[in-house]
Amino acid sequence: MGPRHQSAESRGADRSYVKMPSFLLLEALCLFLFAGVPPSLPLQEVHVSQETIGKISAASKMMWCSAVVDILFLIDGSHSVGKGSFERSKHFAITVCDALDINLRKVRVGAVQFSSAPRLEFPLDAFSTQQEVKAKIKGMVFKGGRTETGHALKYLLRKGFPGGRNASVPQVLVIVTDGRSQGHVALPAKQLKQRGVAVFAVGVRFPRWEELHTLASEPWEQHILMAEQVEDAANGLFSTLSGSAICTITSPDCKVQPHPCQRKTLETVRELAGHAPCWRGSRGTDAMLAALCPFSSWKRVFLTHPATCHRTICPGPCDSQPCQNGGTCVPEGLDRYHCLCPPAFGGEADCAPKLSLECRVDVLFLLAGSAGTTPEGFLRARALVKRFAQAALGEDSRARVGSEAVRAELEEITGSPERVMVYTGPQDLFSQIPKLHGKLCSRQRPGCQAQSLDLVFMLDASASVGPENFAQMQSFVRSCALQFDVNPDVTQIGLVVYGARVQTAFRLDTHLTRAAVLRAMSQAPYLGGAGSTGMALLHIYDKVMVVHKGARPGVPKAVVVVTGGSGAEDAAVPAQKLRDNGVSVLVVGVGPVLTEALRRLAGPRDSLIHVAAYEDLRHHQDMLMEWICQEAKRPVNPCRPSPCLNKGTCVLHDGSYRCECRAGGGGPPRGSRSV
Incomplete structure (x- = not known):
C-alpha cells in the first residue's frame, strides 16, 4: 500500500504524518462504537445477601417521617441527564414523599429544577397534602440545557429555601444530578452546608461520584445515594435522617447497619490501539518511512469506588x-x-x-412392644406413627390409642375416659387420626395473641410531657402493638391522645392490619396545652368503648393510660366508671415521683406500672404485656358495655344476651349473641 500524496500548496508546510492501514482504522472504530453502549449493570451494589436486600426494600415501605422539617428537592433537568433519567428523578422524589407527613405544621416540601438556570417549580409553603405535592412533582416538565449546578446553589444562597420557615427548623436539600456540572460547585456547596443545611447528593444516570462528594454533607457515605435504585435510596435517606434525630422513622426493633458497597462511574479513557507506519516529509514523491508510530482509541469504561452504605434493617x-x-x-x-x-x-x-x-404440640408415642403384642400389631402401631404429624402435647392433654382390652388401663394413665381411643382393626386404627387431631388441638394455646381483645392506648400529649417524650410514648405503644395479631376477629386496637383537647387518633375498627395500626400510631398528633386525664377517660367511655364505634360485645376490653401524671387529679372517678362497665384500666406512670393522684387512678387492684423516665418505657414492655394477657382471660359480661341501640336494655339469658327495647324506641334491637 503506497503513500497518499498531496501538494505542498494545498497542505502548507511539510510535516510528518501517519498513514494507518485500513484494518486498524476499522478496529479503532469498532472499539469506540461497542464501548459506547453501556452494559446493563447497576451503578451501585450493596454487598449483602438477597435476604438482606429484601429486608432493606421492605423497611423502606414501612418508613414514616413526621417531624418539623423543610425538605427541598433540587432536580437536574439538563441535557446530560436526559428525559428518561429526569423521569426517574421525579419517581425517586415521589417515593420519598410517600414516607413524609406533609402538612404546613410538620414536613414541608418544595422543588427547584435547574439546567442553564434554576426554575422554582413550587415553594415549600405551596401545598399542605402529600397528594398535592406528588401531583406537582409528577407534572414537572423537562427543561434541557447546560448543567449549571453552581448557579442553582448560588440561587439558594441568595433566596434561601423558598417558602421555608425560620432557622430553628431543620433544612434538608436533596440534589438529584449526574454530577457533571459545567461550573464550579465546591464554594457554594460549602457555604450552604455552613448555614446548617443537610445536603444529600443523589446520583442519576452515570453519575460522577467525585462531584457528588463535593456537594454532599459529611459523612459522605450517609449522604450519597443512587436515584435509580429507588427503595434502596429511600431507605438510605431516611436512615440518615433517623440517625441525625431529624426524624424518628421506624420501630425500635429496626436498626441502621453499615454494609460494604461499590459504586461505579462511566468514563471515557484513552488506550493504545496499535502501531502504524510514520512517513516523514511532504506527501510527494520524496516522502520516506521514518518509524512505526503508536495510535490510540477512546473507550468508555466503568471505574469502581468502594464505599459503605448505611441501611435500616427490620426483623x-x-x-x-x-x-x-x-x-x-x-x-x-x-x-x-x-x-x-x-x-x-x-x-x-x-x-x-x-x-x-x-x-403446634409435641406428641410422645408410647408403643406397646411387650410379649403380649404381636409383631403385626406393633407394625400397625408404628405405621400409625409414621402417618401422623409430629407435634407437641402438654402434660395436661394426654391422648392414647389402644384396644378395647386395655381401656381401663389407658383411662388410669390418661386420667379421663375422654382421652382414650380404641380401635378394632388396622383400617379402624388409621381412621382414628382425625379424632386424635381434635383431642390434641383442644388444649388452650399459650399466651394471649389468639385471645379476642379490644385494646385502647391513651397517651398524654400535654405540654407537661413535651414533643420529645411524646415521641418516646409513640415508640413504646408501637412496640406493644407488634405483639398482637390485629384483625377484626382477634385484636382491635384504638388510640386516644389528650392535651389542650381530647382526640381519637383512630377507633377500634379503623385499621384492620398491624401495619396500618403502626403507621397510624406514628401519625398521632402532639397537642400541647393542659391535659385532663379524667376528661380523656370519659371520652373513651362515651365515644370509643361503645358498640357503634367498633367495640365488640362479649370481648375483653382494656385501656392502657401512659401519662406523666399531670392533670390526673380528676381521673379516679372516670376510671372506676370504665371498670364498672367491664373495661380494665392500667396506668403507666412516668416520672421520678409517683403522685397520689396516679395511685388513686390505678384503682383498688393497684393496676399501675411506675417508670422512672420516658427512655425506660421499653424496659417495661414485658410487664405490660403480662398484665394485658391476664385481663384478656378474665370472664366477660357481654352486656357491659351494652350492645343495645336506642337505649335498649341488655338482658343475659342462658349464655347469651338479648336487647329489650323501650316503647317508642324507634328501631329494632341490636340483636342477640351466644357467649
Missing part, C-alpha cells in the same frame, strides 16, 4: 426459620412469608408433614 418473618423439613422461607414484606418446600412436603403450610395438625 423479618423468616428470622425464626419457620419452614420445616428443609424448606426455604421467602419473605413477603415485614410480617408475611411463604415456604418453598421439598417435593415430599409440597403444598403444605411451613412444609409440615402431609397429615399435619392445625395446632
